[in-house]
């Protein structure tokens with residue numbers, strides 16, 4: 001078990017009332033496994049991802065990575081943590097600094113972590129994300145959304161993380177590239193034995209992609225299971241409702 | 248080169264050219280700014296002294312040109328120091344959440360509330376007058392507006408994905424500030440600083456005029472005007488020449504700053 005999330009709680013204040021965006025959420029993720037967090041907008045998927053990425057701090061619960069408690073990582077230790085956890089964001093253009101080329105941004109990460117790559121390894125990674133090498137010398141606004149997202153995935157893979165968080169990583173892409181990029185993420189995670197937490201509101205994508213699906217609603221896990229279980233034999237009323245809305 | 252670019256470099260070139268003249272005036276002009284000759288005191292502009300002479304028979308042209316050194320150089324230095332310090336604090340306060348930020352922001356507000364002249368008079372009263380003290384007093388009041396400006400630019404950037412991505416790429420706190428954020432906010436800082444120089448020139452001259460800045464006999468426009476106050480009617484050139492120099496210089500810096508802003512506008516809308 002690579003990642004173990006136990007009873008995670010995150011509350012926010014809205015109009016004077018506190019409400020739990022993530023409400024006693026528990027799940028696990030294995031190396032090489034692709035877990036899809038599915039659910040309607042506002043169900044707490046992004047909040048969960050951001051808690052694991054240490055972009056916000058939980059009110060309760062535990063996050064354990066490879067046996068180590070990473071629930072509250074102090075600022076000066078975050079760099080070490082990000083060596084193991086990488087993230088791909090929803091908006092590919094905005095996930096790259098506008099004044100640096102894609103290559104500069106990607107190489108910065110490699111340099112910051114003192115990683116070494118042979119030319120062959122880089123070529124292999126480029127081939128894996130299906131990005132023409134020439135695109136790397138462009139600025140984020142000079143490539144298509146799909147190409148930019150491939151570069152973002154390349155940036156994450158270069159760090160050789162144990163966990164890849166993808167928050168709606170394909171939602172901003174057009175329909176034709178969406179499936180390709182999602183499949184590419186899946187293949188990369190399988191090949192490098194990366195545990196992938198793939199957040200999406202797209203149930204059809206979840207079905208095609210997932211090893212396991214966790215359906216979220218109001219910050220809680222409603223139902224967890226293989227895509228087959230969830231989609232052909234849903235147990236919970238909410239899941240049935242959600243699936244019915246697809247038809 | 249675009250028209251706007253040409254305009255900016257034209258004004259910048261004029262300013263640099265003027266500064267160069269001022270720094271080399273000693274070797275070009277026949278009279279030095281401190282050469283006294285009471286026999287020719289208070290001569291109206293004529294063919295040997297193009298802008299006349301002051302009460303000690305010093306050549307007004309030489310003194311006015313030399314005056315640019317102190318005024319312009321200290322104004323540029325003050326603007327640079329205030330902008331650099333204010334930017335540093337603004338970057339920090341925009342990105343870091345914590346007690347230190349709260350304290351720094353309070354401090355910024357306090358300094359922002361000081362009227363520059365009142366503060367400079369207080370500084371002169373306690374530490375004495377002089378060019379350095381006057382410049383320091385102006386700098387102390389000038390930096391907070393950069394902090395405000397920079398912080399407001401940084402706050403929305405903090406939530407950008409590319410900043411979070413930079414964290415995940417192993418950038419340290421300070422490198423995110425200086426490598427990732429600073430390049431995105433440097434434009435408005437430069438424009439504000441350029442606009443600031445004109446204001447600072449009038450403040451430096453104003454303090455010298457009040458006797459709180461550069462003291463005579465140093466050639467400085469404010470103190471030259473102040474020293475010639477009672478000659479306004481009998482020898483008006485002794486007041487008008489340095490006054491005009493201030494006016495021209497401030498106007499040049501404003502024009503340069505405006506053209507810089509135009510340049511930045513075209514860039515951001517492109």
Ligand SMILES: Nc1ncnc2c1ncn2[C@@H]1O[C@H](COP(=O)(O)OP(=O)(O)O)[C@@H](O)[C@H]1O
Pocket residue numbers: 012013021039040041042043044045046047048
């Ligand atoms: N920083 C925040 N402050 C206040 N409320 C928030 C914040 N972030 C998320 N929320 C709220 O938490 C709930 C879950 O949001 P989110 O995790 O983004 O959902 P999802 O990604 O599933 O669409 C939403 O109701 C949202 O409005």
Ligand SMILES: [Mg+2]
Pocket residue numbers: 045046047168
């Ligand atoms: Mg979301």
